[in-house]
Amino acid sequence: MGDKDNRGMGSTPTKAIVEGTDPYSLHHSDHPGMVLVSKVLEEDNYGTWSRAMRISLSAKNKIGFITGSIKPPSSTDDSFPSWQRCNDMIRTARQLKGRGCPHTALTVMEIIIALKGAFTYMAFQ
Template identity: 45%
Template sequence: MAAINIPNQNSPYFLHSSDQPGQILVTQLLDGDDYPTWNRVMTMALEAKNKLGFIDGSIAKPEPNNHNFSNWIRCNNMVQSWLVHSTIANSILWIKSARDIWLDLLTRFNQKNAPSIFEIRRAISNLSQGTNYVATYYTQLKAYRDELDSYRTVPACVCGVIPNFNDIYATEHLMDFFTGLE
């Protein structure tokens, strides 16, 4: 009789008894307009469950004769189920791996589109402290800035120019803050 390979709780192949296929990991369902936010909260949830490797490709599907093959199948199916239950299910239901679902959603919804950036910029320019505490105003502004920054991809660089971009962004953030103070 073959021994059953039961992963320890630190293994990405470990599934807790509370992990269920119908479980909703994030309360914010992906509707297309909120992809950057959904991506961030889903990434955090999968990382907390030690399953991020199933979507980022770092846990590749083992060969069928590998002792972790059945564990990979189970965990991949669980991650697929979590993704299906957090998004537009019909559009991804037949995709075979969690990684391929993740890439499909990325391709479809991570558009660096001008309308979304415009809406965020307009919200920032219309935001003012009003009667709010400075901390409350700053928190609202920071949420907008973080969302705007999610649309920016700063390339990797060894030439030393990136710190200049960071200084420009920091100055932009400061000017936005001062503009809304009352």
Template identity: 45%
Template sequence: MERGQQAPNNQALPNQIGRAPFEDTGSPLYLQNGDHPGLALVSQLLAGNNYNSWNRAMSIALTAKNKLVFVDGSLLRPKSNNLLFGAWIHCNGMVISWILNVVNLKITDILLYISTTSEILMDLRDRFHESNAPRIFQIKKLLTGLQQGSMDVNTYYTRLRTLWDELKDFQPVSVCNCGSMKEWMNYQNQECVMQFLMELNDSYAQIRAQILMMEPTPVISKVFSLVLQEESNVPYIKIS
């Protein structure tokens, strides 16, 4: 989006016949009764080094609120004589408040004088977005060193799954519908299963051996379920 760009007077927004966009529950200009400037849409504050995960969480939250169009710049600001100008300004200010509520105070001070949500997110991306290669390297290094140790099975699996999902987000999306794509997905699943089983504590050796004998290799969620069932019979040191 070009900064300062405005939408034409006749910019159309999807709405039900005979209803103004700010009265239509399907319009991005609609605000629910519970929407107010003090809302914290995500649980984590943006501190800088957690930009990638914070941005993902915010994108999901704003999509649920039907307000992502303010962030990506696809809903442009109407001209001041447009009937929708006031509603747009109102919603834009609301989304800015939601963003400021979930960033570190030191970062907030810099953002206060930026007038649109799309410019705020552009500024944050320019400053904190990590390029792919260093983050991929970091994720793979974390995966290599991750062992169950004193963690229970659920905590161990959750940490693995979080890293897997973030790593997957960096991978290019394939549009192939051929058999080779299915083979690739099966291979990826097998890799996850092996990594999960390899770093389980030795007390899970029996269930690990049983899973490795299964043909075909079960999906990782099934493997996790089988190991979780076994956990009640296996002592472990609980994290304090």
């Protein structure tokens, strides 16, 4: 009995650490249409919304998808399906659908750049 792992459901400390630090890992609660921030993006709150979005993505270990530190691997790379799954999960988040997001954007970084440009433009009109 002393050797029994009481951490739950067969996870080992090593597996938990890897899942917590692997930017390609997804939590069971991550899903298309998930809500990343409670604030709705409006014409006058891009700065606040952007900060909340960055904090949310950082907490999920996905901030690199918008900063560019997690670059898309080659489509022939073994890690490409994992990268694509995470990128798609973030792209389909409720706050990033619509709102002037280009439908042709392939990466989360392209969406964020487009949003920043659109909302910066609107602020100066």
